[in-house]
Amino acid sequence: MQLTRLVVSGVRNLQPLELAPGPQLNLVVGANGAGKTSLLEAIHLLAYGRSFRGRVRDGLVRTGAEAAEVFAEWAEPGGVRRRAGLRHTGQEWTGRLDGEAVRQLGDLCAALAAVSFEPGSHTLVTGSAEARRRYLDWGLFHVEHGEGRFHPLWRRYARALKQRNVLLKQRAPGHQLDAWDAELASAGEHLDQERRRYVERLQPRFAALSASLAPGLGEAGLDYRPGWRRDQMPLADALLLARERDQVAGFTSVGPHRADWRVGHLLRPAQEALSRGQAKLTALACLLAQAEDFADVRGHWPVFLLDDLASELDRDHQRRLLERLRGSGAQVFVTGTDPIPALLEADWPIAMFHVEHGRLRAA
Ligand SMILES: Nc1ncnc2c1ncn2[C@@H]1O[C@H](COP(=O)(O)OP(=O)(O)OP(=O)(O)O)[C@@H](O)[C@H]1O
Numbered sequence: 001m002q003l004t005r006l007v008v009s010g011v012r013n014l015q016p017l018e019l020a021p022g023p024q025l026n027l028v029v030g031a032n033g034a035g036k037t038s039l040l041e042a043i044h045l046l047a048y049g050r051s052f053r054g055r056v057r058d059g060l061v062r063t064g065a066e067a068a069e070v071f072a073e074w075a076e077p078g079g080v081r082r083r084a085g086l087r088h089t090g091q092e093w094t095g096r097l098d099g100e101a102v103r104q105l106g107d108l109c110a111a112l113a114a115v116s117f118e119p120g121s122h123t124l125v126t127g128s129a130e131a132r133r134r135y136l137d138w139g140l141f142h143v144e145h146g147e148g149r150f151h152p153l154w155r156r157y158a159r160a161l162k163q164r165n166v167l168l169k170q171r172a173p174g175h176q177l178d179a180w181d182a183e184l185a186s187a188g189e190h191l192d193q194e195r196r197r198y199v200e201r202l203q204p205r206f207a208a209l210s211a212s213l214a215p216g217l218g219e220a221g222l223d224y225r226p227g228w229r230r231d232q233m234p235l236a237d238a239l240l241l242a243r244e245r246d247q248v249a250g251f252t253s254v255g256p257h258r259a260d261w262r263v264g265h266l267l268r269p270a271q272e273a274l275s276r277g278q279a280k281l282t283a284l285a286c287l288l289a290q291a292e293d294f295a296d297v298r299g300h301w302p303v304f305l306l307d308d309l310a311s312e313l314d315r316d317h318q319r320r321l322l323e324r325l326r327g328s329g330a331q332v333f334v335t336g337t338d339p340i341p342a343l344l345e346a347d348w349p350i351a352m353f354h355v356e357h358g359r360l361r362a363a
Pocket residue numbers: 011012013014030031032033034035036037038039059060061062063308337
C-alpha cells in the first residue's frame with residue numbers, strides 16, 4: 001500500500017498542504033512543535049477515524065477551522081488505485097471512498113491500512129484494554145475477513161449490546177432482555193472465535209519478533225482473555241448468570257466488549273512491571289507482527305508511521321527496525337527533529353520533507 005498523494009487541511013497547526021510522498025522512506029524533519037506529528041496524525045485519522053493523541057474533538061481540528069480534512073490517493077498491488085477523504089468537525093464526520101459517500105466510518109477505515117508507532121504506543125501493552133481490543137479488531141477489519149466483511153458482525157454485536165444496556169438502565173423486566181441476550185450471545189461467540197483465531201495466528205510472529213527486539217525478557221506469548229469465563233460456559237449462560245448483577249449495575253458486565261489480551265514473558269514474573277522501554281519494544285513487536293501478518297495475507301505491507309523515532313528507540317533498535325522495514329518494501333513515514341543517523345547510514349532512497357511553523361516543503 002503506497003500513498004501517492006496526500007492533501008491535508010484544518011489539522012492542528014498545519015497550513016493546508018498537498019504532498020506526493022516517496023514510495024519508500026519519507027523523512028519529515030522540523031523543530032519541536034513544527035507540526036511533524038500532526039502530519040502523521042492526519043494519515044492516522046484517515047486510517048483509523050481517530051487520532052493517536054486522544055479524541056478528534058480534543059484539539060485535532062485547527063483552532064478557528066471548521067473541520068479537519070484529509071484526502072489521500074494510494075496504490076495497491078495489481079495497479080489498483082484508490083482514494084479516500086474524511087472531513088471531521090470533532091463532532092461529525094463525512095467520508096468518501098473511491099468516489100462514493102461512506103455511511104460507516106468503519107468502512108472508510110477498513111480501506112487504508114496504516115500502523116503507527118509513536119510515543120504513546122507503549123500503552124498498547126501497559127494501558128487500558130480498549131486499545132488492545134482495537135488492535136485485535138484492526139486485524140479482523142483488515143486481514144481476517146478482507147475489507148468491509150468483518151464490520152457487519154461487529155455492528156451486530158455493538159447494536160445488541162447497546163439495546164441490552166438501554167433496557168438494563170430502564171430496569172426493564174428480565175423477559176425483555178431475552179431477545180437481545182440471544183443476539184448478543186450469537187454475535188459475541190462469533191466475534192470471540194474470530195479474535196481467538198487471529199491471536200493464535202499472530203503468536204509465532206510475535207514470539208519471533210519479541211525474541212529479536214527484547215531477548216532479555218525471554219520467550220513471549222499473547223494471552224487472550226475473551227471477556228467471560230468461556231472455559232466454563234457459553235456466552236448465553238454467562239449473560240443469564242450475570243443478569244441480576246447487570247440489572248443492578250445498569251450495564252452488561254460480560255462479553256467480548258470486556259475482552260483483553262496480555263503479553264506474557266517467560267523470564268518475568270507476572271506482577272513485575274515492564275520498564276517504559278521494554279513496554280515500547282514489546283508494543284513494537286506486536287505492531288510488526290500485525291503488519292507482517294497483514295502482508296502475508298494481503299500481499300503488501302500497510303503504511304508504517306514512526307513518530308519521533310530517534311527518541312523512542314536506541315540506535316541499535318532504530319537500525320534493526322529500519323532494516324526490517326526496508327526489506328519489506330513498506331512505505332514508511334519517519335519524523336524527527338534532525339535527520340536520523342541510522343536512516344542516513346541505510347542505503348534507502350529517502351524523500352525528505354521539512355516542516356516549519358506548520359508549513360511543509362519538500363527538501
Ligand atoms: N487545534 C490546534 N490548532 C492550532 N495549533 C495546534 C492545535 N493543536 C496543537 N497545535 C499546535 O500544533 C503544533 C504542532 O504540534 P506537533 O506535535 O505536530 O509538532 P511536532 O513537530 O511533532 O513537535 P515535537 O517535535 O515537539 O513532537 C504545536 O505547536 C501545537 O501547539
